[in-house]
Amino acid sequence: MAKTRTIGEETILHLRIRQTFAYIFLGILTFACLFPFYILIVNSTRAHPQIQKGFSFWIGQSFVNNLRNVLSNENLPVIRGVLNSLFISSMSALFSTYFSALTAFGIHAYDFRFKKALFSFILMIMMVPVQVSTLGFIQLMNTFHLMDTYFPLIVPTIAAPAVFFFMKQYMESILPVAIVEAARIDGAHEFYTFNKIVLPIMKPAMAVQGIFAFVTAWNNFFLPALIIETKEKKTLPILISQLRSADFLRFDMGQVYILITIAIIPVAIVYLFLSKFIIQGIAMGSVKG
Amino acid sequence: MNMIKATSKKRKTSISYAKWGYLFIAPFFLTFAVFQLYPLMTTFYNSFFENYRIGLEHVGPNFVGLDNYKQVLIEGDLPKYFGNTAYIWILGFIPQIVVSLLLASWFTDLRLKLKAQGFFKTIIYMPNLIMAAAFSMLFFTLFSDNGPINDILMHLGRHEPFRFLSYAGSTRGLIALMNFLMWFGNTTILLMAAIMGIDTAMFESAQIDGANSWQIFTKITLPLIMPILVFVIITSLIGGIQMFDVPQILTDGSGGPNRSTMTLIMYLNKHLYSKNFGLAGAVSVLLFGITAVLSFGVFKVLLKDKQGGRE
Numbered sequence: 074m075a076k077t078r079t080i081g082e083e084t085i086l087h088l089r090i091r092q093t094f095a096y097i098f099l100g101i102l103t104f105a106c107l108f109p110f111y112i113l114i115v116n117s118t119r120a121h122p123q124i125q126k127g128f129s130f131w132i133g134q135s136f137v138n139n140l141r142n143v144l145s146n147e148n149l150p151v152i153r154g155v156l157n158s159l160f161i162s163s164m165s166a167l168f169s170t171y172f173s174a175l176t177a178f179g180i181h182a183y184d185f186r187f188k189k190a191l192f193s194f195i196l197m198i199m200m201v202p203v204q205v206s207t208l209g210f211i212q213l214m215n216t217f218h219l220m221d222t223y224f225p226l227i228v229p230t231i232a233a234p235a236v237f238f239f240m241k242q243y244m245e246s247i248l249p250v251a252i253v254e255a256a257r258i259d260g261a262h263e264f265y266t267f268n269k270i271v272l273p274i275m276k277p278a279m280a281v282q283g284i285f286a287f288v289t290a291w292n293n294f295f296l297p298a299l300i301i302e303t304k305e306k307k308t309l310p311i312l313i314s315q316l317r318s319a320d321f322l323r324f325d326m327g328q329v330y331i332l333i334t335i336a337i338i339p340v341a342i343v344y345l346f347l348s349k350f351i352i353q354g355i356a357m358g359s360v361k362g
Numbered sequence: 363m364n365m366i367k368a369t370s371k372k373r374k375t376s377i378s379y380a381k382w383g384y385l386f387i388a389p390f391f392l393t394f395a396v397f398q399l400y401p402l403m404t405t406f407y408n409s410f411f412e413n414y415r416i417g418l419e420h421v422g423p424n425f426v427g428l429d430n431y432k433q434v435l436i437e438g439d440l441p442k443y444f445g446n447t448a449y450i451w452i453l454g455f456i457p458q459i460v461v462s463l464l465l466a467s468w469f470t471d472l473r474l475k476l477k478a479q480g481f482f483k484t485i486i487y488m489p490n491l492i493m494a495a496a497f498s499m500l501f502f503t504l505f506s507d508n509g510p511i512n513d514i515l516m517h518l519g520r521h522e523p524f525r526f527l528s529y530a531g532s533t534r535g536l537i538a539l540m541n542f543l544m545w546f547g548n549t550t551i552l553l554m555a556a557i558m559g560i561d562t563a564m565f566e567s568a569q570i571d572g573a574n575s576w577q578i579f580t581k582i583t584l585p586l587i588m589p590i591l592v593f594v595i596i597t598s599l600i601g602g603i604q605m606f607d608v609p610q611i612l613t614d615g616s617g618g619p620n621r622s623t624m625t626l627i628m629y630l631n632k633h634l635y636s637k638n639f640g641l642a643g644a645v646s647v648l649l650f651g652i653t654a655v656l657s658f659g660v661f662k663v664l665l666k667d668k669q670g671g672r673e
Contacts, residue, residue: 088473091575095468095476102461103485106543112510113500128510176390183383191387196664198394200597200657202604204627205650208408208634208642209401225397232394238664263382292493294607295627299634310495310607317499317614329503336496344491348484355487355548356555 113337117330124326139327143335146328148319149312150305155335158291158308161226165290166283169233170240173282174275177240178267182253192241199234204295211299221302230290236282243278281354284347288340309336402650409643415636422640430644439621440629440645446617447625450534450609451602454541459594461546466553467579472565486547494544494607501540502527502612530622533613537623540608545601549594556590557583589663596659603653606631 116124119133143151180192203210214225248271256266272279294310301307307315313336316329344351409430413422434440465486469479476482489497505511505526512523526532560583568578584591606627609617615632617624626649633642 092474092476095474099465099476099482102465102546103482106485106489106547109497109500109504112504116503116510125508128513172389172393176387179383179386183379183386185380185383188383191391193661193665195390197657197661198398200600200660201650201653202600203398204604204606204630205646205653206398206402206405207630208639208646209404210397211634212404212408212639213397213401229393229397232390232398237390263379267386288491292495292607294493294495294610295631299631310493313493313495313499314611317502317611326503329499333496333500333503336493337500340491340493341488344488345484348487349480351491352483352487352551355551 110337110341113330113333116326117334119327121325121327124330135327136331139325139331142325143328143331149315149328149332150307151312151332151335153305154307154309154312157223157306158310161223161297161308162287162290164223164227165230166287168227169230169236169286170279170283172231173233173236174240174272174279175267176237177244178271181241181244181248182250195234195237199238207296207299214300220300221306222300223306225300226290226293226297230286233286236286239282240275240278243275248274281351284351285354291340405643405646405650407643408639409647411640411643413640414638426640430640431648434641434644434648438641439624440626440648442621443617443624443626443629446534446621446623447603447605450537450541450605450623450625451599453534453538454545455598455602458542458546458549458598461542462549462553462594465546465550466557467583469550469554470557471575472562473575483547483551486550488547489544490548492544494540495611497540497544498608498611501536505536527613528619530619533619533623537605537609537612540612541602541605545598549598552590552594553587556587560586589666593660593663596656596663600653600656600660603627603649603656 112128115129115132117139118136119129120135120138123129123133123135143149176195180188210225210229211220214220219225252270252274253266256270257263261270292310293308294314297308298311298314301311313332316324316332408423410425410427411423412426412429413424415421465482468474468476469483503509507523507525511526512520515524516522524532526536564582564586565578568582573581604627605625609623609625610628610631613623615628617628626645630642630645630649633639633645
């Protein structure tokens with residue numbers, strides 16, 4: 074991009090005013106984005122009576138105590154919830170990225186009949202929300218006796234059209250079919266080529282999409298709430314909704330804030346470390362202007 | 363074995379390897395067929411049957427034709443819930459698109475030279491990755507009658523707490539605010555990518571011709587990012603139709619006050635949960651119809667982009 078640009082018609086004063094206005098506006102938005110999390114962190118460190126007494130801008134000393142209370146609460150199996158969510162999210166991330174890359178590779182590197190039609194088909198179904206077929210899905214899981222298991226939450230992520238589309242875009246920009254042909258001449262098996270040559274090249278795309286798939290599964294509430302019934306199998310979002318349904322005013326607010334903290338803050342911290350990478354990833358997979 | 367084939371038919375390698383293509387895409391299509399396509403068909407099928415529970419008794423399935431549709435559309439409140447969903451979506455989307463366009467044009471403005479862009483982008487995108495259920499629960503506690511926001515309001519001079527969740531306007535406003543906070547960062551980044559894809563020579567020649575910022579924005583930027591703008595609008599609309607987690611948690615599934623925040627998916631969820639499969643089927647089919655039309659719009663945009671990219 075050209076760095077030297079004429080100021081043109083715009084005066085320096087005018088530019089300064091625009092800059093100041095932009096910074097003030099960005100400041101307000103930053104505040105709006107961070108303030109809820111600030112209150113969350115403050116209140117998770119204060120005991121119930123303190124929270125009831127009124128709001129304070131300073132953190133308290135009851136964080137460990139609140140944490141201990143929520144972990145020993147028998148109605149809320151929080152540790153189990155975290156482990157369950159971790160397991161489902163990791164498996165979903167693994168399944169959706171691996172099989173999406175495989176599907177994208179199948180369409181990118183090979184020529185076969187109906188290839189274009191199948192590709193168009195995936196694009197067409199990409200945006201149809203899963204909620205519209207949830208009824209049939211639940212009935213099917215009932216027939217297979219898979220209700221109240223993690224199978225319906227993990228295995229269907231093999232077909233993730235949006236992840237596929239991203240992988241396909243990425244392959245088009247980075248993976249020449251010549252590499253596959255070269256591997257073939259060297260005597261590599263097609264499946265070996267995919268696992269040992271293509272996947273390493275796809276690593277950045279796999280990582281970005283893996284993070285997104287993980288977060289999507291971690292945050293997912295609609296389907297798990299309909300599928301899971303046993304207390305010990307519940308995921309974090311279900312526990313949060315349970316907290317909401319509980320007789321709220323009699324509940325220990327310290328515990329409420331701690332549970333929300335557990336659901337939000339680890340993701341936020343991981344995000345802050347990887348933000349540059351993630352933000353590039355969002356733009357990378359989108360349509361070009 | 364494959365190697366011999368490859369060397370003998372070097373020119374036509376792609377043809378002899380077709381079976382691998384089929385093999386590699388098979389898991390995707392099998393999974394899709396079993397877990398999405400087949401369930402979608404049985405959902406359609408269910409919508410023509412009366413099939414529900416009253417207490418311990420199970421009624422149906424009995425074929426009732428289009429009765430379920432009549433019940434949700436004419437006798438029921440589906441139009442009302444459609445209205446709620448649309449109202450809340452628009453309330454959040456208008457500020458979302460305006461703010462995102464503004465930020466995207468600022469961030470890409472070479473004369474403005476904003477500092478700390480990475481910091482701002484990181485912060486505004488963060489709410490998008492937060493668990494919507496937890497975010498909503500957080501807002502519920504913050505805006506409850508004796509929560510921190512009311513505490514601050516009382517310190518500022520109010521005599522009694524403002525009961526946010528007792529009024530349709532403020533409850534809808536809170537949901538729209540959360541949707542806005544969760545999505546404006548994402549939209550900003552997509553629009554930025556679109557603007558940065560424009561040839562800078564366009565902006566330079568416009569400046570030489572004496573165009574001001576507003577003219578450049580409306581005459582060059584906006585027309586050139588139109589495809590992605592359409593993409594953002596339609597995908598956000600489809601996302602809006604799926605609105606569930608935030609209002610469900612905020613109102614504890616009631617859609618209160620007085621069902622003014624009951625969204626389409628909350629209504630579907632209610633019927634799924636109580637195993638009223640006939641009505642749930644009819645609602646699903648109607649939602650499928652709406653989203654299929656919208657998806658087709660996205661499909662057109664993507665296809666245009668693909669063709670454009672090859673030229």
